[in-house]
Amino acid sequence: MINQHINYKEIDNIVVLHAENYINKMEGENLEKVCDAFLAKGTYKFVIDFSGTDIINSIGISILIGIIEKIKDKKGLVLFSGLKKVNHDIFDMVGLSKHIPLLKTEEDAVNRMKGGH
Numbered sequence: 001m002i003n004q005h006i007n008y009k010e011i012d013n014i015v016v017l018h019a020e021n022y023i024n025k026m027e028g029e030n031l032e033k034v035c036d037a038f039l040a041k042g043t044y045k046f047v048i049d050f051s052g053t054d055i056i057n058s059i060g061i062s063i064l065i066g067i068i069e070k071i072k073d074k075k076g077l078v079l080f081s082g083l084k085k086v087n088h089d090i091f092d093m094v095g096l097s098k099h100i101p102l103l104k105t106e107e108d109a110v111n112r113m114k115g116g117h
Helices: 025-040 058-073 085-094 106-114
Strands: 007-011 014-023 045-056 077-081
Touching: 014 025, 014 058, 014 106, 025 045, 025 058, 045 058, 045 085, 045 106, 058 077, 077 106
Parallel strands: 014 045, 045 077
Antiparallel strands: 007 014
16 A cells, blocks of 8 residues: 555655655655665656755655665656755765756656656
8 A cells, every 4th residue: 555644646656745844754764665665566766856855854865775676676766856955065075966866846857857858
């Protein structure tokens, strides 16, 4: 069963997750559970949209790194979108932006995932 605490939608074979509020241990683990459930079903393309996320703490970052590794281990793809400046700066500081494309909007990320641009 997919965790109902995380808003998500499926577009073709892409899962768009809407991370919200404050990404800490609890919210990060909820994101991870949803990703794990979709990976178990054979879905390997993810967009995580952070437009509703105010801040991501260090535990949230470490959980996101774990999610990225799981997806990449399955030869999947993950893109991030909608980051507020503070979170974009955090991703730059910890090096995540060197490994995961950061797109302005969810639509941009989905289009890129589909090969649109």
